[in-house]
Amino acid sequence: MNSRLKSAYLALKSRNLDALLVSSPANISYLTEATCRDAYLLVSPKKSIYFTDSRYTEEAKAFLKGKAVLCECNGLVFKRIAGEIHRLGLNRVGFEERHLPYAEFAKVKEYSAARFALIPTHSIIEDKRQVKDAQEIMKLRQAARITNLALGYIRRFIVPGAREIEIAGELERFIRYRGARCAAFDIIVATGPNSSQPHHLSGSRKLKKGEPVLIDLGVDYEGYKSDLTRVLFLGKINLLVRRVYDIVRKAQELAIKKIRPGVEIAEIDRVARDYIVSQGYGSNFTHNLGHGFGLEVHESPQISGREASSLKPGMVFTVEPGIYLPGKFGIRIEDMVLITTKGCEVISGAGD
């Protein structure tokens, strides 16, 4: 049993639950300290059980040692889960309502034959993941470092005629030579007018002189993700692009200055948003200021104007104001910050 599982047991106790059926791969990965997929983890104080199929038996045996017992299921996994819950004499079993499809809930419920109750829960494990420990921060720093190096390396490929997907391909190759396991999400390479779509799908468009290229890249380093956006320019920048770029940069600076433990999260979003509104582009900043990241590229906390909780040391999140002018261009600048005991550190800015 590791400290993360112990901490999860305590959280269950305080909610009057006998067990938790964890189905989010990131939550399972957090609790077992491994990279998990196609699995379910039943967490209970008596015994934790890891359910997966034969494709993963060999690796699961290795990483589960001393944490949970392995139950190999090839088909009928929900029957097995319900059977084990019954066998352990558990009565009130929480499940992750955001991560369990309705059909899977219905199956476990059916197999429970009313011998135990299924209680919807959310955020039990996610809340614990918000504050990162030293080992996690080390991995996140390395993920940030590789991402930053990649955005330096890619400049040589920003030439007329380069296609978006080709630039993405060069990034995919580079990050792996620097030790990343893979990209954290579909790399966004948005040239010219495509940059006005915040989540553009990189395509076959060719880069032209005088255009901005927005690159949004994240990597996975030992399970931990990064998320960084830069806008590069090919040739001369026109005045409007420059003006918008400067507004976004300034909005980011103002927000980062505010970041320290104890500050309300909504306030961070507000500072950046107020400045962009004051410059006349409020309606073009169409998303939240940022989001936490870690085992997932988007996790708690959301850095939004509706988030009333406060910043704590060990939190990491993105600060990514953006201004999008449909059909013309978009500018987003995204960095990663770590909350320290006194303020914050921009972990993406180091360069190399």
Add this chain to the structure above:
Amino acid sequence: MNSRLKSAYLALKSRNLDALLVSSPANISYLTEATCRDAYLLVSPKKSIYFTDSRYTEEAKAFLKGKAVLCECNGLVFKRIAGEIHRLGLNRVGFEERHLPYAEFAKVKEYSAARFALIPTHSIIEDKRQVKDAQEIMKLRQAARITNLALGYIRRFIVPGAREIEIAGELERFIRYRGARCAAFDIIVATGPNSSQPHHLSGSRKLKKGEPVLIDLGVDYEGYKSDLTRVLFLGKINLLVRRVYDIVRKAQELAIKKIRPGVEIAEIDRVARDYIVSQGYGSNFTHNLGHGFGLEVHESPQISGREASSLKPGMVFTVEPGIYLPGKFGIRIEDMVLITTKGCEVISGAGD
């Protein structure tokens, strides 16, 4: 309204449903003929509505024309969905039980205020996706072609000391220069003993002389996926590896020979499995023989010994027998077949 939406309406009618809330990104992509994410599609004979957030407004406006109306929701999407269902006077609304998390089901139900019923459904759209049309087959052929080219190209990187993730990085780069949007899944590059794990996570292990390298690669070409596995060898192969390779190859050949319209799917799995059992490796073939692919890399039909339905022209699926000797090595050979009117065509075998 396109023919896919029309066909979906008919399927609803026959199930006595007034509408279907589609939440699977692949199903939404199929119905709208675009690459969708972070969206919900309400399909009803009166009107179809596409719910997404402002990050996607610009692209959604373009691809929805004549198919569905756009409803931009920034927060409270389930309230909006319930409101629109009520406004349209729909009473019996199906939802995709395998693709809707319990929490989202509960929210729509809460906002329904008992003015409409939510009916769990499954496979309504997935069943339609099993048989591919001419345009889909063209894209799948191109995805298969790029994958095949990549597995030819990569041979030059199969050298002593090459790391698994570096080989994956070269593949990621290459497929994009050939027009793929991205890889269809985490590329598996498993060297030496790592090949005994069917879903190995590519890591930093270095390739050594005399080892097998299992590469499982798929690409995304205009939304359509491929899935191909080859085992390459660096240097001399030992006798056991050769023997196992030959058994897997023969099992695949025997299965492919059986594939034609009207054959029971279970029979295809059985032919390959029986042969592997006869050679003494039955317990080492630990997964199904194959799976359908298309907008997703795994979709219906499953090519399993439990699948009683029959093959139809226009289906595409993988044939991928494997033998895994834990701690030693594994061999899997995977090809993609298309069911024709008289038999089948191996679309991954063409080479270039």
